[in-house]
Amino acid sequence: MPSYKIATWLHSLPQTPDAVRVKIQRLADAGVDLLIPCVKQVDGLVDYPSEVANVRPEYQGWDALMVAAEEANRRGLAIHAWCCDFVEGKGSRLLAEHPECQAVRDGRATEDWAWACPRRTQTQEYLLSIYQEIIDRYPVQGVHLDYIRYADGFCYCDLCRESYQRETGRDLLARGFDKWQQPDAHDMDTWIAWRCAPVTAFVRKARAIATAGEKELSAAVFHYLPGQLQDVGQDWEGWLAEGLLDDIMPMNYSQSTRIAAEWTRNHLTAAKGQCRFWEGLVRHRSWSTERFLHHVRTVAAQGVDGICIFDEPNVMDEDLAGLCGAKA
Numbered sequence: 001m002p003s004y005k006i007a008t009w010l011h012s013l014p015q016t017p018d019a020v021r022v023k024i025q026r027l028a029d030a031g032v033d034l035l036i037p038c039v040k041q042v043d044g045l046v047d048y049p050s051e052v053a054n055v056r057p058e059y060q061g062w063d064a065l066m067v068a069a070e071e072a073n074r075r076g077l078a079i080h081a082w083c084c085d086f087v088e089g090k091g092s093r094l095l096a097e098h099p100e101c102q103a104v105r106d107g108r109a110t111e112d113w114a115w116a117c118p119r120r121t122q123t124q125e126y127l128l129s130i131y132q133e134i135i136d137r138y139p140v141q142g143v144h145l146d147y148i149r150y151a152d153g154f155c156y157c158d159l160c161r162e163s164y165q166r167e168t169g170r171d172l173l174a175r176g177f178d179k180w181q182q183p184d185a186h187d188m189d190t191w192i193a194w195r196c197a198p199v200t201a202f203v204r205k206a207r208a209i210a211t212a213g214e215k216e217l218s219a220a221v222f223h224y225l226p227g228q229l230q231d232v233g234q235d236w237e238g239w240l241a242e243g244l245l246d247d248i249m250p251m252n253y254s255q256s257t258r259i260a261a262e263w264t265r266n267h268l269t270a271a272k273g274q275c276r277f278w279e280g281l282v283r284h285r286s287w288s289t290e291r292f293l294h295h296v297r298t299v300a301a302q303g304v305d306g307i308c309i310f311d312e313p314n315v316m317d318e319d320l321a322g323l324c325g326a327k328a
Contacts, residue, residue, distance in 0.1 A: 005306035006323050007034035007249075007278055008315060009082065009220075013047055013064040020067045023312075028075035030317075031324030033306065035072060036144050036218070039065055040083035040130060044092030044114075048138075052129045054093045069139050080142035080218050080247075081134045085127050085202070087147045088116045094126040103155035117155040118233075119163060119198040128205055135213035142216030142246065145206060149199060149222070149232035167194060188230070195233040207244045218247035220280060223263055225270055240274040249280040249308045257295045264302040278306035283314040293322040 008027065014020045027035055040046045045056040048065040065081060072079045088095050088102075095102050095114055101123045103115035116123040131143050156172050164172045168190055203219070210217040221236040222228035229235055239245055250267045254260045264279050271277050279299050283292055296307050307323070309315055315323075 004300045004304055005033040005278070006031070007036060007306055007308040008032060008312040009280075009308065009310045010035060010037040010312040012041070013037050013039070013059075013068055015058045015064070017062060017064075017067045020064055021071050024068055024071040024075060024077060027312070027320075028072065028077040030320035032077060032320070034078045034080065034141075034308075035068075035312075036080045036082045036308070037065070037068060038082040038084065038146075039134070040085075041089070041091075042084045042087045042147070043089035044095070045089070046130070048134075050130065050133060052093070052126070052133055054091050056091075065134075065138055065140075073139055078141040080144040080216065081138065081140050082144040082146055082220075083127070083130060083134075084147045085145060086116050086118050086123070086149065086199075087151070088114050090114060092116070094123065098122045098126075100157075102157075103151065104157040104160075105154050115151045115154055117157050117160065118150065118202060119155070119160055120157075124198075124202050124205065127202070128209060131206055132209050132213075135209060135215050140215065142218055143206070143210055145203065145217070145219040148203065148219055149228070149234040150195065152231050164191075164194060192229050192233070196229060196235040196238070199233050200235055200238060203239050203244050204242070216246040217244070218249065219245055220249045220251055223250045223252045223267065223280075225266065237270050240271055243274065245275045247276045247278060249278045251280045251310070252299070253280070253282045253310070255282075255284060257298050260295065260299050261302055264299050264304065268303055276305045278308040279304045280308045280310060282310050283319065285314055289316060289318040289322060292319055296323065 014023055039048050046053040047056050047059045049055060049063050069079055092114065094116060101116045101120045103117045134143055161172045164170065207217050222232060222234055225237065236248065248271060252260050252263045254263065268277060281296060281299060300307055
C-alpha cells in the first residue's frame with residue numbers, strides 16, 4: 001500500500017445519473033481517496049442546478065453534483081467541489097449583469113476567456129455566493145479554489161487604476177511600465193503587494209464560509225514560486241502562513257521526472273507542513289503505465305501527503321491499480 005493518498009481532478013461530471021455513479025464506483029473501488037470534480041467552468045457556466053449562476057444545458061433538470069456526492073459518501077470517497085474563480089467566460093451571469101466587472105488590459109476588455117476583476121466587490125460577492133450555495137446544499141467534504149489569481153497582464157480597469165493611484169500616487173498605465181504593464185524595479189514590491197491583496201482577501205472570505213459550513217478548503221496553485229507573485233498575484237505561501245487552506249495542490253505538470261521532483265522539494269519547503277500537501281501531476285496520454293507510475297512514485301518519495309492527478313479520464317485501470325495498491 002502506498003504511504004501517500006491519491007486524489008484526482010475531474011474536469012466535468014458525466015451527463016447522466018447512471019454515468020456519474022459508474023464514475024464514482026470506479027474510483028472508490030480502486031481506492032482513490034479524494035475526487036475534485038469541476039462544477040464551475042472557465043466559460044462561466046455551472047454544472048449543477050444553481051440559483052446564482054447560469055446552468056449548462058446538459059445539467060438542467062437534474063443534479064449531477066448531488067448524485068456524485070451521495071454516491072461518494074456511500075462508498076467512502078471524499079469530494080471537494082471545484083470552481084474556476086476569476087475566469088468567467090461568455091456564459092457568465094456576473095459579467096452579463098455587471099459588465100463593469102470585466103477585467104481590462106491597457107484600456108481593452110479581455111477577449112476569448114473573459115476574466116473578472118478580483119478587486120471589485122461584485123466579483124467577490126458573486127463567487128462567494130456560489131461557494132456558499134454549494135456549502136449549504138451539498139454533502140461534500142470541501143470546496144476547491146482554482147484560477148484564484150489574475151490572468152497574466154491584467155487588470156487595469158478604472159477601479160484598479162483609481163486604487164493604485166490612491167495608494168501609490170502613480171498611474172498603472174503611466175510611462176515607466178513595460179510592455180506587460182508591470183512597473184519598473186523601483187515600484188515592483190509595492191505593485192506585487194497591491195495586486196496580491198484582493199486575491200488573498202477572497203481566500204480569507206472563502207475560508208470563513210467554509211469553516212462556518214464545516215467544510216474543508218483546498219486550492220490548486222501555480223507551481224513556480226515565487227514567480228507567481230509577480231505574474232498572477234497569487235501569494236499561496238502567505239495563505240498557508242495564515243492557516244487559510246486545509247489542502248494545497250501545486251500544479252506541477254512537467255514531463256521531466258527530475259524537474260517534477262525538484263519542484264516538489266521546493267513546494268514542500270515553502271509549505272512548511274502548514275496544511276495537507278498534495279503534489280499535482282499530469283497523467284500524460286503518451287506515457288505507459290510504467291512510466292507514469294515511476295513519475296508518481298519519484299515525486300511522492302519527496303515526502304508529500306498525497307498526489308493529485310490531472311485528470312481522471314486520462315487515468316487507466318492499470319494506473320489506478322498501481323497508484324492505489326490494488327485496494328479493490
